[in-house]
Amino acid sequence: MQGAVLRHLAFESRKLFHQTQTSMPDTAIDSAQPITTADGIPLKRALARALRRDKMKSLALVSPLFIFIALTFLMPIGDMLWRGIEDPIVSSFLPRTVAELKEWDELSGELPQESVYAALVADVKEGADTKLITRVGKRLNYELPGMNSLFRKSQRRIPRLEEGGPYKDAVIKLDKKWANVETWQIIKTFSPTLTAGYFWAALDLQVTPAGDVELLPDKNRIYLNLFWRTLLLSGFITLMTLILGYPIAYLLATLPLKTSNVLLMLVLLPFWTSLLVRTTSWIALLQRQGVINDFLVWINLIDDENRLSMIHNATGTVVAMTHILLPFMILPLYSVMKTIPKSYMRAAVSLGAHPFRAFFKVYAPNTVPGIGAGGILVFIISIGYYITPALVGGRSGTFISNFIAYHVSVSLNWGLAAALGIILLGLVLVLYILYDRIVGIDNMKLG
Amino acid sequence: MRTKLPPYTSLIERIWHYAFRIICGLIFLFLIFPILVIVPLSFNAVPFFTFTPEMLSFDPEGYSLRWYEDFWTSVNWRGAVNNSFIIAVFSTLIATALGTVAALGLSRRNVPYRTTLMAILISPMIVPLIISACGMFFFYSRVNLQGTHLGVILAHAALGTPFVVITVTATLVGFDRSLIRAANSLGADGVTTFFKVVVPLILPGVISGALFAFITSFDEVVVILFVGSFEQRTIPWQMFSGIREHISPTILAVATLLVIFSIALLMTIELLRRRTERLRGVRA
Numbered sequence: 159m160q161g162a163v164l165r166h167l168a169f170e171s172r173k174l175f176h177q178t179q180t181s182m183p184d185t186a187i188d189s190a191q192p193i194t195t196a197d198g199i200p201l202k203r204a205l206a207r208a209l210r211r212d213k214m215k216s217l218a219l220v221s222p223l224f225i226f227i228a229l230t231f232l233m234p235i236g237d238m239l240w241r242g243i244e245d246p247i248v249s250s251f252l253p254r255t256v257a258e259l260k261e262w263d264e265l266s267g268e269l270p271q272e273s274v275y276a277a278l279v280a281d282v283k284e285g286a287d288t289k290l291i292t293r294v295g296k297r298l299n300y301e302l303p304g305m306n307s308l309f310r311k312s313q314r315r316i317p318r319l320e321e322g323g324p325y326k327d328a329v330i331k332l333d334k335k336w337a338n339v340e341t342w343q344i345i346k347t348f349s350p351t352l353t354a355g356y357f358w359a360a361l362d363l364q365v366t367p368a369g370d371v372e373l374l375p376d377k378n379r380i381y382l383n384l385f386w387r388t389l390l391l392s393g394f395i396t397l398m399t400l401i402l403g404y405p406i407a408y409l410l411a412t413l414p415l416k417t418s419n420v421l422l423m424l425v426l427l428p429f430w431t432s433l434l435v436r437t438t439s440w441i442a443l444l445q446r447q448g449v450i451n452d453f454l455v456w457i458n459l460i461d462d463e464n465r466l467s468m469i470h471n472a473t474g475t476v477v478a479m480t481h482i483l484l485p486f487m488i489l490p491l492y493s494v495m496k497t498i499p500k501s502y503m504r505a506a507v508s509l510g511a512h513p514f515r516a517f518f519k520v521y522a523p524n525t526v527p528g529i530g531a532g533g534i535l536v537f538i539i540s541i542g543y544y545i546t547p548a549l550v551g552g553r554s555g556t557f558i559s560n561f562i563a564y565h566v567s568v569s570l571n572w573g574l575a576a577a578l579g580i581i582l583l584g585l586v587l588v589l590y591i592l593y594d595r596i597v598g599i600d601n602m603k604l605g
Numbered sequence: 606m607r608t609k610l611p612p613y614t615s616l617i618e619r620i621w622h623y624a625f626r627i628i629c630g631l632i633f634l635f636l637i638f639p640i641l642v643i644v645p646l647s648f649n650a651v652p653f654f655t656f657t658p659e660m661l662s663f664d665p666e667g668y669s670l671r672w673y674e675d676f677w678t679s680v681n682w683r684g685a686v687n688n689s690f691i692i693a694v695f696s697t698l699i700a701t702a703l704g705t706v707a708a709l710g711l712s713r714r715n716v717p718y719r720t721t722l723m724a725i726l727i728s729p730m731i732v733p734l735i736i737s738a739c740g741m742f743f744f745y746s747r748v749n750l751q752g753t754h755l756g757v758i759l760a761h762a763a764l765g766t767p768f769v770v771i772t773v774t775a776t777l778v779g780f781d782r783s784l785i786r787a788a789n790s791l792g793a794d795g796v797t798t799f800f801k802v803v804v805p806l807i808l809p810g811v812i813s814g815a816l817f818a819f820i821t822s823f824d825e826v827v828v829i830l831f832v833g834s835f836e837q838r839t840i841p842w843q844m845f846s847g848i849r850e851h852i853s854p855t856i857l858a859v860a861t862l863l864v865i866f867s868i869a870l871l872m873t874i875e876l877l878r879r880r881t882e883r884l885r886g887v888r889a
Contacts, residue, residue: 220711431863431867442654449655582735
């Protein structure tokens with residue numbers, strides 16, 4: 159490597175040296191005088207400059223793509239990270255209230271003083287013109303149900319209150335919830351512009367008024383169960399692809415190259431076929447009036463009333479995703495198995511091992527890198543999968559990604575969607591680092 | 606396929622040998638059957654997703670081309686086909702151009718921070734699509750690119766570049782740099798050298814990278830659902846909403862056409878691969 163670099167440099171800057179080389183006698187190397195190029199620059203510096211220029215040239219080639227990826231991909235990811243922690247709504251729409259609440263001790267169990275209510279009235283009056291104040295209610299409703307209606311009501315009625323106060327009793331008369339310490343605690347808890355609240359919510363944790371973080375009661379836990387289900391189903395799918403993929407990879411690796419190339423096409427065809435096509439065909443096969451159920455009824459294995467429900471549940475997700483991800487297991491396994499010399503098995507058998515024993519003691523241990531590579535790859539792809547669980551997963555077969563999509567496009571709780579996404583991203587990155595350690599991302603094989 | 610078994614194999618081994626073949630056959634069936642089954646189903650005469658008795662008795666009445674006709678005459682599908690090709694072609698062009706140049710840079714000697722750069726450039730392939738889609742939806746809405754063709758093209762180009770970078774870098778591993786110097790020493794300038802010497806040699810890698818980028822965009826459905834809208838609907842977008850809302854065998858007809866399309870693509874890539882292998886064989 160080093161030698162090659164120098165050769166390259168020698169060529170690049172030949173015109174710089176040539177005079178030095180011709181005019182300088184051999185003794186010059188021993189002299190104290192530093193070697194210089196034609197224009198009197200010390201050779202060392204000229205070399206360093208050439209090297210630097212070479213580096214800059216490489217970077218200049220990479221930079222267009224780098225800038226493109228930064229703008230179209232990294233900034234969106236950064237935007238999502240930001241949305242997971244920013245929470246400007248309460249502080250920007252209730253600025254006076256937030257300032258006054260600083261004085262109030264939320265643990266005292268008493269209602270805030272009159273000045274807080276006065277600030278609230280001022281804030282709501284200002285926000286009522288634009289109707290934006292309801293966004294505060296919408297935001298706080300994620301944390302405490304009922305806040306949305308409270309703010310809608312207040313937005314209509316507070317502007318009609320008499321000027322000059324006192325406001326405390328008047329506001330409480332509008333809605334009893336304003337006499338609830340909990341209402342004020344929630345407003346105070348969510349008044350900072352940066353919050354970890356979405357992350358706590360994404361992990362089924364809640365912040366008590368005292369500032370402690372505690373796990374939600376069992377029946378209210380949604381996301382931990384969902385993460386757990388995603389991991390469990392992905393693990394199961396990975397296991398299924400291993401069980402089905404291993405024999406195929408073994409067959410491909412042991413058959414003569416000509417036959418195995420033809421069979422490899424049968425693996426690559428599903429790999430190249432649109433994901434939606436494969437999902438559609440599983441719907442056609444698995445649904446209640448589908449091909450498999452019809453076949454089972456026709457051979458009288460089941461009767462018409464008791465058709466199996468194999469879709470819109472976890473079974474559908476597992477079957478369809480095993481089929482979709484199987485090539486991702488077969489290909490790395492095959493590329494590892496191809497490199498295992500056939501003579502290993504023959505040697506083991508000739509030394510007296512039963513072929514099965516030879517397989518498990520000699521062949522299988524050699525395929526572990528392939529199992530690791532394929533397994534992690536399938537697992538990583540699986541935990542982030544969205545389309546197939548959304549179409550065939552029903553209720554019990556949906557993944558965490560389906561809830562991210564739900565919060566982005568239906569419930570519009572973008573902060574929570576971002577927090578869930580970031581946790582999932584963290585999980586995937588950890589797995590990729592593992593994958594990189596085992597196989598190296600550079601060695602990823604494509605088809 | 607049937608290799609002769611050596612005469613000393615025991616009975617159990619013989620049974621296992623054939624049992625293993627049968628098991629593998631069944632797994633291949635699992636791989637291929639779901640793809641092939643939609644072909645006959647797409648010629649169904651009635652709007653069902655399964656075989657009717659008429660179809661099973663090979664009654665010509667049971668078969669029809671009505672779903673293909675439906676596909677061909679529907680404005681929605683026609684728009685989807687147009688959009689799919691427009692978006693895939695433009696995003697492939699961007700991805701291929703940027704990816705090839707970057708791969709040339711990454712394959713030079715002493716690139717600073719090579720591993721980090723590579724990791725960043727490959728990241729669109731690593732990050733789960735739902736997360737990319739989410740982030741792009743948030744960010745592209747801020748800069749008014751959400752729901753525009755340009756936004757979708759840029760998003761798909763970003764998703765396609767890692768494939769180009771990987772395939773072209775792989776081709777450049779065996780690239781003999783003295784060829785560039787030879788061209789230079791014979792008086793060719795940088796641009797001439799690039800187009801006359803470098804491009805012809807790395808072309809197979811560039812083409813297969815471009816094919817990967819094309820298929821990535823052509824098949825992509827998560828990002829388009831978030832970044833695009835009805836105006837940008839592609840074939841996968843239309844299929845997804847079709848499966849969700851009103852399921853009709855038109856989807857099966859489209860699926861059949863897509864299977865044929867992917868077989869054609871697979872053949873192209875296989876031919877390219879054989880060509881490169883043959884060229885390498887000649888050189889060796």
